Amino acid sequence: MKLFYRKYGKGPALIILHGLFGSSDNWVTIAKKISDNFTVYLPDLRNHGNSPHSDEHDYLSMRDDIYELVNDLKLKKFFLAGHSMGGKVAINFAIKWPEMLNGLLVADISAFGDKITSQAAYNQHISILETILSVDLSGLTSRNEVELLLGKEITSERIRGLIMKNMQRNDGNVFVWKINTASILQNLDKIMEGIDRPAAFPQQITGFPVIFLRGAESDYLPVEDYGDIKKIFPAVEFIEIPGAGHWIQADQPDAVAENLLRLLTNI
Numbered sequence: 591m592k593l594f595y596r597k598y599g600k601g602p603a604l605i606i607l608h609g610l611f612g613s614s615d616n617w618v619t620i621a622k623k624i625s626d627n628f629t630v631y632l633p634d635l636r637n638h639g640n641s642p643h644s645d646e647h648d649y650l651s652m653r654d655d656i657y658e659l660v661n662d663l664k665l666k667k668f669f670l671a672g673h674s675m676g677g678k679v680a681i682n683f684a685i686k687w688p689e690m691l692n693g694l695l696v697a698d699i700s701a702f703g704d705k706i707t708s709q710a711a712y713n714q715h716i717s718i719l720e721t722i723l724s725v726d727l728s729g730l731t732s733r734n735e736v737e738l739l740l741g742k743e744i745t746s747e748r749i750r751g752l753i754m755k756n757m758q759r760n761d762g763n764v765f766v767w768k769i770n771t772a773s774i775l776q777n778l779d780k781i782m783e784g785i786d787r788p789a790a791f792p793q794q795i796t797g798f799p800v801i802f803l804r805g806a807e808s809d810y811l812p813v814e815d816y817g818d819i820k821k822i823f824p825a826v827e828f829i830e831i832p833g834a835g836h837w838i839q840a841d842q843p844d845a846v847a848e849n850l851l852r853l854l855t856n857i
Contacts, residue, residue, distance in 0.1 A: 681696060711810065
């Protein structure tokens with residue numbers, strides 16, 4: 591699948607992958623912060639942003655989309671980063687093609703897909719998706735009207751803002767959703783999956799620096815998973831970002847930018 595992407599800066603190539611309900615827009619601020627040090631590519635993952643829609647939405651498909659993008663860009667070696675769902679895509683890419691990476695940063699997501707916290711996130715995602723599907727944009731004329739309807743079920747102003755970034759006006763000046771909500775809902779079980787635990791995963795991934803960032807106020811990357819992640823990525827460094835929740839790039843953009851730059855100094 592040919593993904594839409596944005597490009598900023600100059601220097602070694604860095605691809606940053608957004609999370610569920612997000613898009614390349616979410617990372618523009620950070621891309622500009624590091625654009626003197628990296629050539630930053632920000633793709634929209636399938637079924638998000640300006641990229642094509644598909645009935646398939648799983649980590650192998652998204653991983654292969656990134657491989658196709660890398661080949662189109664003629665990148666032989668590059669840095670890779672991802673947040674949440676994008677972090678799991680990045681992990682899957684690192685497992686399949688480790689020789690292509692100069693460094694890996696995973697922002698606030700575990701490599702694995704189990705435990706109670708996953709169920710809580712699953713329930714939240716179901717609620718958000720069903721709310722999006724319930725809002726008919728065709729008769730609405732302002733963003734305020736949309737926000738009022740979303741606010742009946744989505745009480746977080748931040749999450750509403752993230753969801754509303756998925757709107758655009760079509761050629762008839764009518765609001766439409768860019769996100770393929772129906773496909774994401776159909777494939778949500780697959781999105782919640784992770785890689786196998788080390789007992790079923792004999793391979794170790796080495797040869798480049800690996801950073802896992804954890805928002806101090808988030809439970810998406812349980813500390814209890816650190817040991818198993820280290821068995822897969824022996825060189826991993828875990829860094830907790832104070833004052834950050836799950837949307838770590840919005841809460842603490844300077845800290846995220848700083849750690850992306852650290853990948854350069856660690857190779």
